[in-house]
Amino acid sequence: MDLENFSDIDKKNLPKLKQYWEYLQTYRAQIDEEKLVSSDIANIFTSPMEPEE
Amino acid sequence: MSLELHQLSISQVSKLIKKKQISPIELTKICLDRIEKYNPKLNAFIAVYAEEAMQQAKIATRQIARNEYKGKLHGVPIAIKDNIYFKNKVTTMGSKIHGNFVSDFDATSVVKLRESGAIFLGKTNMHEYALGATTDNPHFGTCRNPWHLGKIPGGSSGGSAAAVSAFLAYGALGTDTSGSIRVPAAACGLVGLKATYGRVSKYGCFPEAWTLDHIGPITRTVKDSAIIFDAISGRDRNDPTCLDLAGTKLSKKIDGNIKNLTIGIEEEFFFKFTDTEVEKQVRASIAKLKKLGAKIKPVKIPSLKDAFWALTIIDTSETTTVHQPLMKNHANSYGADVRFLIECGYLPSAVDYLQALQLRRIIQKEVTEVFQSVDVLIAPTLPSKTPSQGELTSIINGKSVDTIETCMHNVGPGNLLGLPSLSMPCGLVDGIPVGIEIIGAPLQELKVLNIAMGLESTAPIGNAIPTAYLN
Numbered sequence: 001m002d003l004e005n006f007s008d009i010d011k012k013n014l015p016k017l018k019q020y021w022e023y024l025q026t027y028r029a030q031i032d033e034e035k036l037v038s039s040d041i042a043n044i045f046t047s048p049m050e051p052e053e
Numbered sequence: 054m055s056l057e058l059h060q061l062s063i064s065q066v067s068k069l070i071k072k073k074q075i076s077p078i079e080l081t082k083i084c085l086d087r088i089e090k091y092n093p094k095l096n097a098f099i100a101v102y103a104e105e106a107m108q109q110a111k112i113a114t115r116q117i118a119r120n121e122y123k124g125k126l127h128g129v130p131i132a133i134k135d136n137i138y139f140k141n142k143v144t145t146m147g148s149k150i151h152g153n154f155v156s157d158f159d160a161t162s163v164v165k166l167r168e169s170g171a172i173f174l175g176k177t178n179m180h181e182y183a184l185g186a187t188t189d190n191p192h193f194g195t196c197r198n199p200w201h202l203g204k205i206p207g208g209s210s211g212g213s214a215a216a217v218s219a220f221l222a223y224g225a226l227g228t229d230t231s232g233s234i235r236v237p238a239a240a241c242g243l244v245g246l247k248a249t250y251g252r253v254s255k256y257g258c259f260p261e262a263w264t265l266d267h268i269g270p271i272t273r274t275v276k277d278s279a280i281i282f283d284a285i286s287g288r289d290r291n292d293p294t295c296l297d298l299a300g301t302k303l304s305k306k307i308d309g310n311i312k313n314l315t316i317g318i319e320e321e322f323f324f325k326f327t328d329t330e331v332e333k334q335v336r337a338s339i340a341k342l343k344k345l346g347a348k349i350k351p352v353k354i355p356s357l358k359d360a361f362w363a364l365t366i367i368d369t370s371e372t373t374t375v376h377q378p379l380m381k382n383h384a385n386s387y388g389a390d391v392r393f394l395i396e397c398g399y400l401p402s403a404v405d406y407l408q409a410l411q412l413r414r415i416i417q418k419e420v421t422e423v424f425q426s427v428d429v430l431i432a433p434t435l436p437s438k439t440p441s442q443g444e445l446t447s448i449i450n451g452k453s454v455d456t457i458e459t460c461m462h463n464v465g466p467g468n469l470l471g472l473p474s475l476s477m478p479c480g481l482v483d484g485i486p487v488g489i490e491i492i493g494a495p496l497q498e499l500k501v502l503n504i505a506m507g508l509e510s511t512a513p514i515g516n517a518i519p520t521a522y523l524n
Contacts, residue, residue, distance in 0.1 A: 008380040009396050016393065021400050027362035036411045 077128030127170030160257025178212030207237030232464030239488020250471025254289035309506035312346035317427030334480030373398020434488030
């Protein structure tokens with residue numbers, strides 16, 4: 001993303017934002033994308049178990 | 054050791070109120086006097102409703118004298134985090150931008166507490182817009198930890214935790230999107246309960262990230278958390294994410310009996326990178342629970358390795374969506390750390406966000422399978438010792454780690470998956486409490502509370518109370 005064209009972003013934060021995004025990519029790199037393709041994307045909060053009471 | 058009146062739990066004072074051995078007027082005056090004396094040092098409150106609280110206390114005292122007792126919260130003074138709306142009162146969200154915002158309605162949780170007869174002492178300090186774990190607020194001042202003024206009280210509900218910990222209120226409401234009830238509870242030696250997503254209405258609470266947000270109690274005992282949870286839980290047509298279930302009555306059901314309950318231990322995610330002294334306290338508590346009759350079972354949830362990424366992407370994307378209109382005109386009015394965090398939400402693409410939702414589903418499937426064979430999971434609430442104020446990095450076993458990431462690591466999955474999750478004190482390290490986290494399957498708050506009550510019966514921190522704020 002071209003953050004420099006984002007008017008809401010404080011330009012002073014750009015290096016820190018890039019550093020942060022690069023750091024997050026270390027987590028991103030561990031994700032098995034094959035698994036994601038085969039997963040469904042249904043809402044996770046559709047069928048809670050019945051309460052105990 | 055006999056406790057002074059301000060040190061009693063909600064459960065204890067409610068009995069005295071019911072028997073008319075103490076009046077709500079006396080209790081409210083005790084709290085207001087303590088707020089006046091100690092809040093300048095702690096900065097736990099943003100606003101104190103002294104006049105209104107005394108007025109409410111007089112009404113409650115008269116009702117109880119007429120035998121119109123409403124229940125365990127009737128006449129009990131409590132505090133509310135300042136991102137939960139009060140009708141005709143300023144709700145700041147801990148911000149300059151909303152510094153003069155007056156809601157024309159009460160949040161549903163406030164309505165329910167009002168109906169239960171609770172007395173509102175005021176609104177508590179918080180990390181600006183609930184976007185941080187330190188409650189170092191540039192607009193309302195730094196909130197201090199009553200156990201050690203140089204340590205963070207946790208966040209974002211740090212003011213609620215500091216107020217309850219220093220006996221300025223008998224209980225408080227906090228909110229939790231990535232641990233903001235449980236982290237302060239752990240840092241301040243308290244019980245913090247984030248129930249199943251949708252158990253408590255969020256109507257009238259300023260959103261942070263709408264698929265992760267929760268409201269819940271911060272209290273001094275497990276039973277007190279159940280009492281407040283009972284009062285605020287239940288369906289609400291105003292909140293489309295609220296579950297269509299009746300309010301709970303768990304405070305009457307919990308007994309601390311944990312025989313035959315199975316505790317799952319996930320070493321790889323929850324324990325591998327934990328401060329040695331913190332780990333020692335948590336493992337000692339697990340041993341105590343085993344002695345009380347619980348079974349311990351090692352489990353594996355490999356997909357949890359992706360939880361931090363998924364939570365961060367979802368949290369920042371939703372947060373920035375909420376703040377987008379404010380960023381247009383008020384970007385310079387945010388504190389520097391919060392503005393940066395909101396800017397982080399511009400980074401993920403739509404694909405990142407949707408993949409994070411897919412990951413959430415994958416992790417949920419694995420965790421659901423694990424809950425077929427265990428009743429709860431147990432972990433350290435914070436993998437590190439309580440960080441010091443202004444500390445951007447924390448040290449775990451000699452290694453430097455990011456403080457915010459550390460605070461979020463073990464509590465985050467509870468938000469990502471909407472699971473009931475409670476933090477309670479399990480020991481002291483350097484005289485400061487350490488928190489243990491108990492995570493249950495959806496809607497299994499009773500099991501979570503029973504395990505917590507079982508552990509509480511072993512007096513994990515003995516009679517220790519915070520004293521750092523007294524001088």
